Amino acid sequence: MLDLLLHRAQVATKLFSISKWLGMCNRAQLAHKYFTMNRLNKHDRVFVLTGAGVSAESGLPTFRGMNGLWRGYRVEDVATPEAFSADPVLVWQFYSERRQRHQTVVPNPAHYALAELERKLGDGFFLCTQNVDSLHEQAGSRRVLHMHGRIMQSRCSSPACTAAPFDDGNSYRTREEIPRCVACGALIRPHICWFGEVPFEMDLVLHQLGEATLVLVVGSSGVVEPAASFVRIARRGGARTVYVGPEVPANHGYFDEVLEGKAGEMLPSFVKLLLG
Numbered sequence: 667m668l669d670l671l672l673h674r675a676q677v678a679t680k681l682f683s684i685s686k687w688l689g690m691c692n693r694a695q696l697a698h699k700y701f702t703m704n705r706l707n708k709h710d711r712v713f714v715l716t717g718a719g720v721s722a723e724s725g726l727p728t729f730r731g732m733n734g735l736w737r738g739y740r741v742e743d744v745a746t747p748e749a750f751s752a753d754p755v756l757v758w759q760f761y762s763e764r765r766q767r768h769q770t771v772v773p774n775p776a777h778y779a780l781a782e783l784e785r786k787l788g789d790g791f792f793l794c795t796q797n798v799d800s801l802h803e804q805a806g807s808r809r810v811l812h813m814h815g816r817i818m819q820s821r822c823s824s825p826a827c828t829a830a831p832f833d834d835g836n837s838y839r840t841r842e843e844i845p846r847c848v849a850c851g852a853l854i855r856p857h858i859c860w861f862g863e864v865p866f867e868m869d870l871v872l873h874q875l876g877e878a879t880l881v882l883v884v885g886s887s888g889v890v891e892p893a894a895s896f897v898r899i900a901r902r903g904g905a906r907t908v909y910v911g912p913e914v915p916a917n918h919g920y921f922d923e924v925l926e927g928k929a930g931e932m933l934p935s936f937v938k939l940l941l942g
């Protein structure tokens with residue numbers, strides 16, 4: 667733990683340009699300063715944004731980890747409303763494979779660390795995930811918003827239909843297998859926010875961002891909008907911003923601190939630090 671504190675304090679040194687002050691500190695003072703700087707108090711509200719990277723160590727590849735390709739198709743060409751209109755079977759084959767994969771994975775230490783943080787903070791914690799998997803819930807998280815939907819849910823494909831999304835872990839590989847909406851007869855589609863569609867519950871997300879004093883982003887490249895802009899919005903509102911992931915994200919300029927490393931290795935210690 668002391669090593670992590672020291673390492674993080676050195677990172678903080680660079681980011682906060684306080685090298686003069688640090689020159690006067692010894693290692694223990696440095697660690698103590700970083701410790702107290704990070705410890706949450708009862709007024710803090712933590713907003714966490716997770717991306718595909720938080721689930722990478724559970725064995726779910728990021729799109730970039732798949733080289734952005736599935737059977738030679740670009741993921742962006744399969745995950746769109748246009749692709750579904752043109753070839754619903756192909757789109758369902760893509761999601762059916764993913765559904766089967768998702769049924770075999772388990773949470774990693776990063777998911778458990780975030781669940782632990784929520785247990786301690788209660789309503790002072792909010793988790794917005796871009797992921798469609800259920801690994802946060804499996805690890806015990808309860809205050810989770812899936813802004814891009816959930817792989818294990820389906821809904822009617824007609825925008826005019828008011829039928830609610832429903833739990834669905836089935837695979838559909840032929841036209842005949844794809845079910846139709848009981849209310850209007852349109853084809854059923856995955857309950858996923860596709861490229862070109864508006865993510866779910868953005869009003870709630872913006873409200874929570876406005877309340878946050880700490881925004882922690884984990885495993886998100888910072889290029890997929892609107893999630894990439896959350897950190898800028900939160901920072902404008904005065905929140906402290908921290909990133910955790912093995913690569914510096916594209917929107918790194920909006921983070922007070924970038925903790926470089928795998929989420930499963932970094933988050934358990936960082937959460938301990940936050941909880942003091």
Ligand SMILES: NC(=O)c1ccc[n+]([C@@H]2O[C@H](COP(=O)([O-])OP(=O)(O)OC[C@H]3O[C@@H](n4cnc5c(N)ncnc54)[C@H](O)[C@@H]3O)[C@@H](O)[C@H]2O)c1
Pocket residue numbers: 716717718719720721722723726727728729730731796797798799814884885886887888889890910911912913915927928929930
């Ligand atoms: N598990 C899932 O539900 C899942 C999987 C793939 C893609 N997606 C979604 O598709 C969209 C784009 O996907 P994308 O793959 O380009 O994701 P992305 O743009 O969020 O980028 C993935 C990020 O994860 C980081 N990363 C890789 N391994 C990591 C680790 N062990 N710990 C922490 N960070 C790590 C990478 O450096 C990269 O910055 C996003 O909405 C994403 O969440 C979801």
Ligand SMILES: [Zn+2]
Pocket residue numbers: 822823824827828829847848849850851852
């Ligand atoms: Zn319908």
